[in-house]
Amino acid sequence: MIRNSYLFLLAIICLIASTTIAAEPTRYDRRWVYIARNLQVEANVDQTLALVDRAAKAGYNGIVLADYKFNVLDRVTDRYPVDVGRVADSARRRGIEIIPTVFPIGYSAGLLAHDPNLAEGFPVENAPFRVERGRAILVPDPAATIPNGDLEKTRGDKFDDFSYQDKPGVLTFADRRIFARGSVSCRMEGFSKQGENGRLVRNVSVRPHACYRFSCRVKTDRLETNDGFRLLALGRGEGSPSLTFTEKLVEPTQDWKRVSVVFNSLDQKEIALYAGVWGGRSGKIWIDDIELKELSLVNVLRRKGCPLVVAAAEGGVKYQEGRDYRTVVDSRLGVVPYAGEYDFDHEGPAIELTPNSRIKTGERLLVSWYHPILIHGNQVACCLSEPKVYDLLKDQAIRVHKLLKPKTYFMSHDELRAANRCRACLDRRLTAGESLADNVKRCVAILKEIDPDAKIVVWSDMFDPNHNAVDHYYLVNGSLKGSWEGLPSEVIIADWNSGKAAESLKFFASRGHRIILAGYYDGDMTNFQTWDAAARNVSKVYGFMYTTWENKYDRLEEYGKALRGVR
Numbered sequence: 381m382i383r384n385s386y387l388f389l390l391a392i393i394c395l396i397a398s399t400t401i402a403a404e405p406t407r408y409d410r411r412w413v414y415i416a417r418n419l420q421v422e423a424n425v426d427q428t429l430a431l432v433d434r435a436a437k438a439g440y441n442g443i444v445l446a447d448y449k450f451n452v453l454d455r456v457t458d459r460y461p462v463d464v465g466r467v468a469d470s471a472r473r474r475g476i477e478i479i480p481t482v483f484p485i486g487y488s489a490g491l492l493a494h495d496p497n498l499a500e501g502f503p504v505e506n507a508p509f510r511v512e513r514g515r516a517i518l519v520p521d522p523a524a525t526i527p528n529g530d531l532e533k534t535r536g537d538k539f540d541d542f543s544y545q546d547k548p549g550v551l552t553f554a555d556r557r558i559f560a561r562g563s564v565s566c567r568m569e570g571f572s573k574q575g576e577n578g579r580l581v582r583n584v585s586v587r588p589h590a591c592y593r594f595s596c597r598v599k600t601d602r603l604e605t606n607d608g609f610r611l612l613a614l615g616r617g618e619g620s621p622s623l624t625f626t627e628k629l630v631e632p633t634q635d636w637k638r639v640s641v642v643f644n645s646l647d648q649k650e651i652a653l654y655a656g657v658w659g660g661r662s663g664k665i666w667i668d669d670i671e672l673k674e675l676s677l678v679n680v681l682r683r684k685g686c687p688l689v690v691a692a693a694e695g696g697v698k699y700q701e702g703r704d705y706r707t708v709v710d711s712r713l714g715v716v717p718y719a720g721e722y723d724f725d726h727e728g729p730a731i732e733l734t735p736n737s738r739i740k741t742g743e744r745l746l747v748s749w750y751h752p753i754l755i756h757g758n759q760v761a762c763c764l765s766e767p768k769v770y771d772l773l774k775d776q777a778i779r780v781h782k783l784l785k786p787k788t789y790f791m792s793h794d795e796l797r798a799a800n801r802c803r804a805c806l807d808r809r810l811t812a813g814e815s816l817a818d819n820v821k822r823c824v825a826i827l828k829e830i831d832p833d834a835k836i837v838v839w840s841d842m843f844d845p846n847h848n849a850v851d852h853y854y855l856v857n858g859s860l861k862g863s864w865e866g867l868p869s870e871v872i873i874a875d876w877n878s879g880k881a882a883e884s885l886k887f888f889a890s891r892g893h894r895i896i897l898a899g900y901y902d903g904d905m906t907n908f909q910t911w912d913a914a915a916r917n918v919s920k921v922y923g924f925m926y927t928t929w930e931n932k933y934d935r936l937e938e939y940g941k942a943l944r945g946v947r
Contacts, residue, residue, distance in 0.1 A: 407912075407945040410896060410923025412442035412479070413936065419447050420456060425463045429470055431933060436474035438940030443471055444790050444837075444925060446481040451490025452719075453779040461783060468784055479788045479837065480780050483773055483823050486796040486842070488762035489720035494772050496714020496722070500761045501686040501750030501802035502644040502855075505589035507676070508693070509731065509745040516690070516705070516731035516745050518676035523585040524592065526653065529670040532562050539566060544581035546656070551578045560597040560636045560668035568667070571660035575606040578665070579656030583616065584672060586645045591675045591751055593724055594624070595640035596655050599666040603632050606659025611641045615648040623651065625755045625797070625854060632663065642675065642724040644753060677728030679713050679751045685766055685804020686750035690731060693744035704737040708749075722752055722760055753855060755797045764819045765804040774826045781830050788835040789827050790874070793820060793842050797854035805857075812858045813849065816842060817866030824868055837896065840875040843867055846883045864891065874898045874925060878907065881914035889920040896923040900939060902930045908942050 413435045417424045435443060445467070449456050468478050484490045492499055509516040526541075533540035537549040545552055552568050559565035568578035586592065594611050603609075609630045613623040623643040630639060645651065655667055680688065688708055690699045701707055708729050716723035731747065733739050752760050762769055780786070793816075799805065800812040808815065820838065827834050841848040843864040851859040869892035876898040877884035888895055895918070897911045908924075915921040926939050 408922065408924045408943045410442055411440045411940065411943045412444055412896065412923060412925040413440050414444045414446065414898075414925055414927045416446040416929075416931070418449060419463050419467065420449055420460050422463070425466065428467050432467065432470045432474065432476060434933070434936055435940075436476055438937045439944045440926070440940060441475060442477045442479055442788075444479045444481065446792075448490055450480055450482065450780050451484060451776060452493055453776070453783065464783060477788065478784060478786060479790050480784055480786055481790045481792045482777055482780055482827075483791045483793065484762075485764075485791075485793040485819065485823075486761055487759055487792070487794065489758075489760065491720070491762050491769065491772055491776075492714055492760060493718075493720030495768060496720065497681050497683045497686070498762050498766055498769055498772075499681060499714070499722070499752035500763045500798045500805075501681045502591070502753050502798075503589050503748065503750055503801065504591050504644070505748050506746040507587070507590060507748070509747050511733070511739055511741050511743045511745065513741070514733045516733070516739070516747070518674065520674040521585075521587050521590070524587065524590075524672060524674055526582050526584065526670050526672050529672075530562050531564050531566055531668055531670070534564060539580065541582070542580050543583045543652070544579075546576075546578050551576060551660075552580070555666060558599070558666055560599070562668070565666045565668040567664060568657060568660065569664040571662060573661055575659030575661050577656065577658050578660050579654050579658075580667065580670070582653050583650060584653055585650050586648060587674075588645055588647050588649055590645050591642065591678070592645065593640050593642050593673045593675055594653055594671075595638055595673075596670040597636050597638050597668045598630050598634075599636045600630050600632060600634050601664040603630070603657070603663035603665050604661045605657045606661065607657075609657050609665065610654065611639065612654040613641070613643045614652045614654070615646070616650045616652060620648065621646065621852065621855075623648070626757065628757070630665075636668075638669075640725065642754060644751070675724065675728060677708060677710065677731075677749060678724050678726065679722055680708060680710050680728060681713070681750045681752065681802075682709065683766060683804075685763060685802050685807075687748075687803060689748040691746050693746050697738075699737075699739055702734070704734060704739050706732045706734060721758060722754060724754070750802055753798055755854065759795075759797065761796055761798045763802055763804055764799060764815045765802070765808055770822060770826070773823060777826050777830050786834075788837060791820070791823055791836060791838040793823075794839045795848065796842050796856065798856065800857035801855070811862065812856045813860045813862035816860060816863040819866070820863070821866035821868075824871060835872065836870070837872040837874050838867070839898070840873045840877055840884060840888065843873075844875075844877055844884050844887065846880040846887060847877045867891075867893070869893055872896060876901075876927070878910060881911060885914060885918045885921065889918050893920060895921045896925050897921060898925045898927045900926050900928060900935065902928050902932045904935065905938065905942065908939060912942075
């Protein structure tokens with residue numbers, strides 16, 4: 381009797397304990413890890429399998445798998461599907477869902493690898509050409525130059541013909557011992573530890589809607605800055621746009637190297653060109669051989685929405701490709717250094733006349749075309765209006781579905797920095813926001829056609845009025861406001877707007893979206909604490925994603941405990 385009572389009591393205790401454990405609140409129902417890996421590399425497969433094991437032990441139940449190869453599944457090795465299958469099987473055995481990324485809208489190299497002409501195009505309008513020896517050649521605007529770009533003319537430490545120079549003789553110096561060519565360079569040194577700017581600035585007249593390359597030669601010695609070295613082109617006047625967006629162009633210590641940035645002048649007639657450092661803290665930098673060059677048909681885009689027009693300067697006769705001049709193609713378009721990437725350090729194709737051309741020697745022509753723009757070094761966005769873009773997106777979704785049969789897809793709409801510039805976009809007479817809304821609506825429809833039960837996630841920034849869905853974002857033409865109108869409420873938002881977390885969460889929750897917090901970002905637990913506090917009273921928040929861009933998983937377990945509410 382005593383023994384039976386003891387067993388009964390023990391059973392009651394176990395039942396209470398199990399009920400307590402089951403009822404223990406899990407702070408975040410969805411606990412994801414972001415893993416970006418090229419799984420065509422065997423070592424990366426092994427690393428990913430190890431991360432899957434760690435994630436499972438730390439209590440995560442989802443992995444957002446970002447592999448560039450998902451964009452080009454038509455050209456992967458035979459081994460690739462096998463290795464992806466190994467990762468997927470390992471995850472599923474451990475109760476982890478694999479969530480693949482699709483639709484590279486913003487960072488579009490994976491899509492443009494299939495057709496580089498689908499890049500968003502910036503217009504060159506009525507560039508003057510002259511005909512010589514059976515070819516039409518660009519006539520550059522003589523005003524669009526940098527006088528004394530070789531820096532040979534000086535008065536002490538001040539360089540002639542520049543509009544502005546930071547602290548001559550204090551931070552910027554005429555160096556006659558170290559130079560790239562000639563006999564003088566500009567040396568910058570003596571920065572305060574808090575950070576000081578060291579720049580040469582020249583105001584230059586340009587032709588509106590023309591393509592230019594701004595370059596110089598640079599040497600560095602243990603250079604440290606807050607905001608790096610830049611080649612910057614700014615429109616003149618209040619509210620004028622920045623025309624260039626560059627990232628790291630130089631190493632802290634390097635020998636002479638030519639660096640460059642390409643821009644379109646848009647509607648500007650005068651611009652300010654800056655070469656130098658922002659927030660220099662220590663070390664030295666030398667600049668020499670500063671040059672502005674107008675480009676001719678470099679990376680010319682050839683698609684219906686980016687027409688090439690060759691017309692007579694007098695009379696306006698439009699000449700015909702194939703009849704009056706041979707087909708114009710840049711053989712280096714979108715293939716340097718890899719498919720889907722663009723390089724501007726080459727000459728564009730010439731306009732070559734046919735034997736029976738109506739164009740005469742000595743004739744002046746006006747030529748118009750479109751070209752892509754590189755943002756932050758290598759980012760190129762696809763056009764949102766060309767039909768072939770959607771054919772390729774659908775093909776990608778079908779291939780990813782066949783490979784992984786996922787329950788959830790993660791759409792990679794992120795930091796769309798160029799849009800609504802080409803003829804295909806402008807002919808629709810939509811704002812940039814309306815165009816993006818249409819795009820994301822069509823992307824959701826593609827996934828639902830393939831799998832009606834699919835769950836869909838998208839990054840928050842391009843649909844957040846508190847973040848990037850604003851007026852005049854980077855080189856987007858017009859406003860991105862209203863982009864969120866294309867998002868069905870069933871789409872889950874991966875919110876990374878930590879700077880305005882409360883406002884962002886409130887906005888998406890009010891529209892009925894469930895929300896995954898995209899946090900960590902290679903920092904510490906402070907990021908989690910910020911997000912966790914902002915999300916406490918937002919019922920639509922049901923998950924958190926450990927998000928790293930630097931493949932740093934040092935705090936994976938620490939975050940795992942916090943997400944489960946483990947003390």
